[in-house]
Amino acid sequence: MWILIGFWVVAALSVIAAIKYRKPLLLTVPLFAMAGFMVIQIAMVPMPFWETVRFIFSLR
Numbered sequence: 001m002w003i004l005i006g007f008w009v010v011a012a013l014s015v016i017a018a019i020k021y022r023k024p025l026l027l028t029v030p031l032f033a034m035a036g037f038m039v040i041q042i043a044m045v046p047m048p049f050w051e052t053v054r055f056i057f058s059l060r
């Protein structure tokens with residue numbers, strides 16, 4: 001639950017900062033935060049990293 005709230009906070013702050021500083025590139029921050037979270041969660045699996053990635057994408 002805290003992770004979801006954290007992502008909402010990051011997204012809200014990113015939108016506010018993009019409007020305030022007029023830098024639309026700041027809107028990519030939540031995407032990078034989610035990608036980083038996915039990499040960390042995959043790295044926590046007790047299998048080799050690329051084998052885990054192949055397993056995840058081979059699920060149907």
